[in-house]
Amino acid sequence: MSDILKYFRQDRLPHIWCPGCGHGTVTGALVRAIARLKLDKNKVCVVSGIGCSSRAPGYLDFDTLHTAHGRALAFATGIKLARPDLKVIVMTGDGDCTAIGGNHFIHAARRNIDITTIVMNNNIYGMTSGQYSPMTPKGFLGTTAPYGNVERTFDLCKLAEAAGATYVARGTAYHAQMLVDLCEQALTHRGFSVVEALTQCPTYFGRKNKVGGAVELLEWIKDRTVNSKAAAVLPPEKTAGKLLIGELYKNPQPEFCDEYDKVIAQVQRKFDGFRGGVRGCEQNSD
């Protein structure tokens, strides 16, 4: 524990998350992965939008930016392009990332920009007290679906893969050690990496759906997931209706900032005596 405390703004603790919330487990997993990789604190920038998930960077002792609802990836894109040397991490939730911020998510994936996105999926809008989100399973209750949600959910990992993300994994707050490994893999991957972390919201999702408290919710998460490696050898009836966890997709592709730099380098070769700054544009305007 003491080895990760230095990554926290300890004067900002205790946090605001409810008792039994899984967001601390996910945040802990990310920080443990950062500690394992011995990343320079001054070279890590954590960006968030709005919601319970997005409060996490406030507790982390890196450069952090808390932005508008759904827009973390748009801000992060700007940061990464201005300072490609930084390790840019986005912490977001299922509402923030897949509803209001859905467009930014698919386009960040499409560009394959080197940003690691941790999606804390608790299947509900927690901060505004339990409205159903695009990740609330069909039939489940939310305060805006008092008799059950009729909408289908995204398969967020398939969405990320289809949109162009080059590292996609799903973990859970139950499988905490595996989540650390997945965060570590995502952080070392060059390109757009996504870790969907299934996490529990006992206050709204658990209570509204009578699933129970934190422990029961963690068991519910365990029961609805199966390790992707195990699934490959299990009979279909054992995996039907279950979400795969583990590393689901990895396909290194040219990264956006690298491609951008290539174009700049080409242009620089064309114009003799061009003296550019970090991105070759500072002295190119008059």
Place this chain on the structure above:
Amino acid sequence: MSGRTALLSGNEATAIAMRQARPDVFAAFPITPSTEIPQYFSKFVADGETPAVFVPVESEHSSMSACIGAAASGARSFTATSANGLALMWEELYIAASLRLPVVMACVNRALSGPININNDHSDSMGARDSGWIQLYSENAQEAYDQFFIALKTAESVGLPAMTCQDGFITSHAVEPVELLEDGKAAGYCGTWKPGRTLLSGPVSMGPYDGAEFYMEHKRQQSDAVSQAFEAHARAVREYGALSGRLLDPVEEYRLDDAEYAFVLIGSSAGTGKDAVDRLRERGHRVGLLKIRLFRPFPAEAIARALSGRRAVAVMDKCDGFSGSGGPLAAEVAGALYGTPAAERPELRPFVYGLGGRDVWVEEFFGIYESLRNPWAADAGRVEYRGVREEAPV
């Protein structure tokens, strides 16, 4: 459930008004502190208490878009939001107004980021004051309930969208007695909306490119509609008064008759202000209060009438316009007073208070009153912040 007095929060009272006004469509996205309104409404829908369609969208940009689409096809359409939700609707606000679609919104006022803050001030809806929407501000849950009907009636009679505003948490979450209309009476008051032309009534093109040849004529028509909204609002107020016994004029004068000094403000602080006026009156001070309910269109004549002849007035904004001379209310009131004869024109002092949920106490009003009675301090600047730490945190 109706025709009686109930203990309700401003949000629940508003949701009930929305149900009673019989909309066809309600589209919304959750944002504190207005979230409860769509929550209550979704339950009305699920319980079969309203035939309205509830559309839980993926952002406020979409909720306003859905309302515009629904209203364009002739459906009575409502939404609710706050702060950044309203900001995300920005481009649609202008489109609703210019397409002359009477969408009605409950805005629960919250400070607009940043820095992020979920508590009350008026920086969200004040930013939308020039979008072409009618704006009504409420002091308490009763007014939030009553003015929703008035907003609807005004909006539909002139073909302009309208928003009712109530103070986040202070009004939206505090529970107080609210006198409700009977469902039938409310429905009778609201009637049915008879739109001129709708998307499904024949071949109609809405929102096409409007070049230099006609754009200005359309804006002039929009401006005329805003002017007509004064009379439409007055009519809606009169009819509502006859129905409910509550008269909600564009401005409310409180103990202004012989007042030498006055507080001018909007929203829930009027309650605290009235209490301050009472206490100052007990001590023999001639002071009163002017509360503004209708902000768009701006009732400049009524305000000038109410304030002319006073010695000095404190115009209190829960929002800094960052103009260097106070908030939007101060600027508008100054404009309203410009037409009054110089001898009658009171000295106007702009104050900014209560930002981001900073509490306002009766004592705050005493301090403002003291400031009003004394000559303007040379170093006070052109706007005075009240209830603020003098040493800003680093």
